Amino acid sequence: MMTDRIRIGIVGGGLAGITVAIALVKHPHVDIQVYESAPNFTERGAGIGLSPLTLEALDDIIPSAVDFLKTHAGAVEIDAARLVIGSGPEAGALVSDIGVAAGVTMNRAPFLQALLSLLPGDMLHAAKRVKSLEQTDSDVTVAFEDGTDAHFDAVIGADGIFSSVRNHVVGEEPEKYAASPAGWWDCRHLVPFEKARAALGDESFKVDRQYAWLGDGASMLHGLVENRTMVQCIIAVIDKDLSTDRKRVVTRQVLEDALPASWNEGPVAKGMVELILDQEDPKGYAIWEHKSTPTYVSNRVCIVGDAAHTTSPWQGAGAGMAIEDAFILSHLFGNVSSVGEINAAFRAFDALRRPRCQRVIDTGRGTGRLFCGQDEVAGLDAKKMNESLGLMFAHVGALNLESHKNDALKTMRAFLDS
Numbered sequence: 527m528m529t530d531r532i533r534i535g536i537v538g539g540g541l542a543g544i545t546v547a548i549a550l551v552k553h554p555h556v557d558i559q560v561y562e563s564a565p566n567f568t569e570r571g572a573g574i575g576l577s578p579l580t581l582e583a584l585d586d587i588i589p590s591a592v593d594f595l596k597t598h599a600g601a602v603e604i605d606a607a608r609l610v611i612g613s614g615p616e617a618g619a620l621v622s623d624i625g626v627a628a629g630v631t632m633n634r635a636p637f638l639q640a641l642l643s644l645l646p647g648d649m650l651h652a653a654k655r656v657k658s659l660e661q662t663d664s665d666v667t668v669a670f671e672d673g674t675d676a677h678f679d680a681v682i683g684a685d686g687i688f689s690s691v692r693n694h695v696v697g698e699e700p701e702k703y704a705a706s707p708a709g710w711w712d713c714r715h716l717v718p719f720e721k722a723r724a725a726l727g728d729e730s731f732k733v734d735r736q737y738a739w740l741g742d743g744a745s746m747l748h749g750l751v752e753n754r755t756m757v758q759c760i761i762a763v764i765d766k767d768l769s770t771d772r773k774r775v776v777t778r779q780v781l782e783d784a785l786p787a788s789w790n791e792g793p794v795a796k797g798m799v800e801l802i803l804d805q806e807d808p809k810g811y812a813i814w815e816h817k818s819t820p821t822y823v824s825n826r827v828c829i830v831g832d833a834a835h836t837t838s839p840w841q842g843a844g845a846g847m848a849i850e851d852a853f854i855l856s857h858l859f860g861n862v863s864s865v866g867e868i869n870a871a872f873r874a875f876d877a878l879r880r881p882r883c884q885r886v887i888d889t890g891r892g893t894g895r896l897f898c899g900q901d902e903v904a905g906l907d908a909k910k911m912n913e914s915l916g917l918m919f920a921h922v923g924a925l926n927l928e929s930h931k932n933d934a935l936k937t938m939r940a941f942l943d944s
């Protein structure tokens with residue numbers, strides 16, 4: 527039996543880091559501390575969707591997860607996501623309803639606050655930006671920019687797309703594996719339900735579901751959040767210049783220039799443009815991704831979530847991948863009995879998670895091209911798009927979590943025995 531608890535530092539207090547903390551804190555032999563560079567633990571960005579598979583993983587971490595999210599994060603249970611042609615001669619044609627039920631949607635900020643409520647306050651440390659990491663045979667030292675440092679048996683980096691922990695893990699030439707433009711930018715706005723229904727029409731709100739409108743050079747999405755009181759609206763367009771500027775000003779002229787004329791006669795573009803522009807200082811944000819990552823682990827340091835596998839949002843799988851990361855780490859560390867076994871656990875995590883997540887990144891990119899009418903085979907033919915989507919999405923929700931967990935544990939034991 528262990529006499530000393532395993533000390534784990536989590537760098538990054540967003541959705542990935544906090545979910546990993548909740549997953550690990552249930553193990554009495556593990557001591558968790560979480561460090562966030564920002565002054566407060568907050569989350570910005572669009573609404574978020576969790577698939578039935580993701581909810582299965584989350585339910586292993588947080589019992590009765592759906593009820594918890596509905597009560598504490600304003601989550602909305604939704605029907606199958608509906609994909610419709612939004613521009614061109616087939617505008618209005620149904621492409622596909624993805625899944626029998628699509629899970630839940632909610633806003634990121636209340637989701638994070640709900641997760642934070644499950645952790646003790648003395649475990650959470652804000653305004654702690656990492657300056658450097660150093661590994662020795664005995665521990666991992668994290669030095670912070672405020673002049674303090676902390677010592678751990680292991681460190682998990684959940685510090686997002688421009689992760690400093692990732693740079694440590696990939697080693698030499700970290701810029702070779704840095705995130706880069708995926709080929710799109712998007713603009714978003716959270717609007718009251720009645721305003722969205724007035725702009726987009728009653729038909730889009732007869733069933734609680736997410737809508738994706740697919741078309742020439744762009745795609746438009748809207749979905750319910752915050753107990754059906756708000757609608758997240760998104761316009762995503764092809765980034766013709768692949769600019770490395772992550773943020774841009776959005777005006778009516780910018781949107782008119784970005785959206786091909788074929789959208790003008792479609793059923794949704796005019797309303798979506800008005801909703802997006804009906805906010806103070808609208809901005810567009812470049813979509814980036816990790817095109818390749820040689821490893822998620824360096825000895826007793828590991829990366830998860832966007833630090834490991836930033837993906838484009840087209841398959842709605844980014845948060846799901848982070849929650850799967852937490853699910854696997856929880857079961858691995860539930861079977862770690864000493865500090866000397868940490869590296870085997872991390873190596874098993876890398877062996878199972880990296881192929882899975884890289885495939886999602888790659889098919890997500892292909893899905894974005896399809897959504898924006900750039901697939902050379904499907905074009906904007908609803909039937910062909912349906913066929914291609916089935917191939918692209920099938921693997922995302924087909925994972926057997928029990929087998930995935932067992933494979934991870936088997937791999938860890940093999941590393942320990944070798």
